[in-house]
Amino acid sequence: MGTLNVLSGQSGSAIGAGSTKTKKRNIHGILNAISWGIMMPLGAIMARYVRVFESVGPAWFYLHVTCQTSAYIIGVAGWATGIRLGSQSPGIQFTSHRIIGIILFCVATLQVIALLVRPKKDHKFRIYWNIYHHSLGYGIIILGIIDIFKGFNILQPEKKWKRSYSGIIIVFAIVALVLEAYTWFVVLKRKKAAKSEKMTNGRNGHNGYGLATNGRV
Ligand code: HEM
Ligand code: HEM
Structure with missing residues (x-):
């Protein structure tokens, strides 16, 4: 609904080119793709697989925390630019992109808040925290990737951007x-x-x- 209006004259534009509004949309896309779409999956890969290498010790934990915390900060900044862009385009709605974006922000914030109540690794409730953290974590990654592809369909930058991102996801x-x-x-x-x-x-x-237990923290 209304997508043609907002995109007219801009579809096929290269990232970095065009009007101020197009630039803002591109910045929104880049911030979100890097944080939700690249850093979050990379951080999960570190938590799941780097841990197996005994020589790494607890370093996987610090890599995971640094990666996910930075991704969250950049992701929230990117999300906020989306909300702002949306409010500056009255009458134009990208309902599913918006709804997924808002759910994503809420779930990721919950994930970050729940870190404050993380039980010690030997605590009997730690298993429940792990299940919760893993489910929300993978949920965030899946929703993020879906919303990024929806974002590509709205912005319609040159094909190479969508192809490059798809390539990164396939490599991951x-x-x-x-x-x-x-x-x-x-x-x-x-x-x-x-x-x-x-x-x-x-x-x-x-x-x-x-x-x-190989560096479990
Ligand atoms: C929104 C940001 C975050 C996301 C999306 C996320 C996602 C994940 C995922 C998907 C896993 C499971 C990896 C596996 O399959 O083994 C995981 C594990 C873990 N994460 Fe996070 N994480 C986030 C932030 C953090 C932070 C800031 C901490 C620091 C306290 C943390 C601590 C852990 C720990 C300790 C594990 C391993 C749990 C275990 O299996 O013993 N996470 N995370
Ligand atoms: C998970 C990542 C993303 C989140 C959380 C997100 C979030 C949002 C939100 C909340 C809006 C406002 C929608 C509205 O009010 O109708 C929006 C708009 C938009 N997003 Fe995203 N977005 C993401 C990724 C992307 C990507 C990767 C692109 C481009 C490649 C993109 C392109 C756009 C465009 C063009 C708009 C419309 C702006 C306007 O109304 O002028 N988004 N986004």
């Missing part, structure tokens, strides 16, 4: 697939080693800790 997916397989391989190998250690050293293993 391939990297995640390979690392997922590697992680399973390592985890199963460690479990097997721990089991045979238990059998030779008694129920809890000779160090009393059983399976290594």
Whole structure:
């Protein structure tokens, strides 16, 4: 509804070119694509896969926190530019892009607030926090990517921008697939080693800790 009006004369424009309004839309697109669409998935990849490499220790945690916190700050700035652009274009609505954008902001803010109540790693409620944090985290990444593609359809920049972003997402997916397989391989190998250690050293293993937690924070 009304999308043709707002885009007339600007579709196919290169990012960085055109009127002030087009520039503002481009900035909105770049900020959001970098934060929700690149940094957030990268931060999740760090939390899930970097942890497996024992030599890294707890560094995965600091990488994850730095990446996600910066992504949230840039993402909120990008989101705010969207709300502002929307309010400056009365009568023109991109309903689904807007609704997803607002849900995304709320869920990500909830995610950040809930970090204040993170139980210690050995606490009996930590498992629930993990389930909650993982679900919201992946939800944010999926919603972010969907909204970015909706944004591309509204802005309609040169095709190379959408293609480049799609390329980045495909690379992330391939990297995640390979690392997922590697992680399973390592985890199963460690479990097997721990089991045979238990059998030779008694129920809890000779160090009393059983399976290594590898830098879990
Ligand atoms: C909005 C920002 C954030 C998003 C989208 C996010 C997303 C995620 C995701 C998807 C995972 C699961 C990785 C896996 O499959 O193992 C994860 C794990 C984790 N995140 Fe975040 N995260 C965010 C911010 C943070 C921050 C700021 C902290 C710092 C306290 C944090 C602490 C953790 C921890 C400790 C884990 C590992 C939990 C475990 O399995 O033991 N996250 N995060
Ligand atoms: C997850 C990332 C994104 C979020 C949260 C977001 C959020 C928003 C919001 C809330 C609006 C206001 C809609 C309205 O009031 O009708 C908006 C408008 C818009 N967004 Fe996004 N956006 C995102 C990504 C993108 C991307 C990547 C692009 C471009 C490639 C883009 C292009 C636009 C355009 C052209 C508008 C219309 C501005 C206007 O009314 O003049 N968005 N966005």
